[in-house]
Amino acid sequence: MTMRATPSTETAPVAVIERLVELACLAPSVHNTQPWLWEYDGRTIALRADLKRRLTASDPRGRNLTISCGAALHHLQFATRALGWESVVEHVPPDDDSVLARVLVGRHAHHPPVPADIELLRARCTDRRRFTAWPVPDDQLAALCRIAAAWSADAVAVTDNAARFRLELLANRALTFLDLDPGRVEEQDSWIDRSGDEGIPQELLPDDPDPLHPRTRFRPGVLEDTRLVIHSGDRVIVLGAASDDVGSWLRVGEALGAIWLEAARAGMSVVPMTQPIEVESTRHEIGRTVLASTFEPLLLVRVGWQVIGRRALPRSPRRPLKEVLSY
Ligand SMILES: Cc1cc2nc3c(=O)[nH]c(=O)nc-3n(C[C@H](O)[C@H](O)[C@H](O)COP(=O)(O)O)c2cc1C
Known part of the structure; x- marks a missing residue:
């Protein structure tokens, strides 16, 4: 969206800015750290990373932190449009x-608000329950990759069986690496069932993982799952860019936000899977053997269908606006 910043532009009132930031903060973030800070100077909103919220053991360079900020930046732009405003x-x-x-x-001109898009933002969540056996068709995966490209990120769906198998092996290797690093395990555990308005509630982590299925990064929670009767139809999209730097991470975050909402609109479920990227050796292997070094892998997402009629999940908590927005 482009907007000419001329004096005839109608400026959004503060109440609109507050609503937009609140909606932006519904974005996904690594371990629900919500590592963003917004500052409104009466003209523009500045987005900064809240560096105190960086995961020092698993994300020393702040890649996941910046991707999370990028997702929030996408949600801010999406909410702007949904409330009938424009953003640059x-x-x-x-x-x-x-x-x-x-x-x-x-x-410059009045646009009708799109209440259904606000609902979409509010309804999006990370549903880690096992997907149904029906895989997302290739054309729908390709459409999601095109959305990522429109947000200036590279994206490839891993549809080839051999590449998918390699990716699964690398994902398992990364989990083993994670298990062997007490600093990372402790850091991850500390974001589960935290008091306050952050972290991942136990009720959102599936119970009793099935040894026949791929391992997940989190220890079992209390969310009832039907792993034994539903077989996985997971598909994976690799998101990335030409370089592994802050600008690319931000773009990948925006692409993640965009993909997630459009997938949700079509009834699909999206779950990021970042541990193989957090471990530098497996990230490198993914780039080399799965992507044939076409771009730097920066985030993996699993895409699938949730069983129709399953109970809706409670939303994960969010920090109050006054903690993240300053004037
Ligand atoms: C950069 C990034 C990495 C993430 N990595 C994982 C992951 O490896 N496994 C997982 O289950 N969820 C992952 N998530 C999802 C977050 O845990 C989730 O967004 C957060 O807990 C907030 O919950 P919500 O998405 O339901 O609002 C990731 C999200 C982001 C933005």
Whole structure:
């Protein structure tokens, strides 16, 4: 969305800015760390990473932190449009390296709000229960990859069986690596069932993992799952960019936000799977053997269908606006 920032542009009132930021904060984030800070100066909204929320053991460079901020940046733009406004975004402005993006919200002409899109934002969640056996068709995966490309990220669906098998092996290798690193395990555990408005509630982590199926990164939770009767139809999309840097991470985060909402609109479920990327050796192997070094892998997402009629999951918590937005 482009918007000419001329004096005739109608400026969004503060109440609209607050609503937009609140909606942006519904975005997914690694371990629900919500590592973003917003600052409104009366004209633009600046997005910064909250570096105190970086996962120092598993994400020392802040890749997942920045991807999470990118997802929130996408949700801000999506919400802007859904409320009938327009936005212009400057990514990674050169004058201040603490700012990931600046967003100008205004409008030249009135657009009707799209309440269904606000509902979509509110309904999106990470549903880690096993997908049904019906795989997402190739054309729908390709459409999701095109959405990522429109947000300037590279994306490839792993549809080839041999590549998929290699990816599964690498994912398992990364989990073993994670298990052997007490610092990472402790850090991950500390984000489960935390008090306050952050982290992943136990009720959102599937119970009793089935040894016949791929392992998951989290210890078992209390979410009832029907793993033994539903077989996996998981498909995987690799998201990335030409380089492994802050600007690329931000773009991949925006692409993640966009893919997730469009997948959800079509009834699909999306679950990021980042541990094979967090371990540098498996990330490198994915780039080499799965992507044939066409781009840097920065995030993996599993895409599938949830069983129709399953109970809706409770939303994971969010920090209050006053903790993340300043003026
Ligand atoms: C960069 C990133 C990495 C993530 N990695 C994982 C992961 O490896 N496994 C997982 O189950 N969820 C993963 N998630 C999903 C988060 O745990 C989830 O977004 C967060 O707990 C908030 O919950 P919600 O998506 O339901 O709002 C990731 C999300 C992001 C943005």
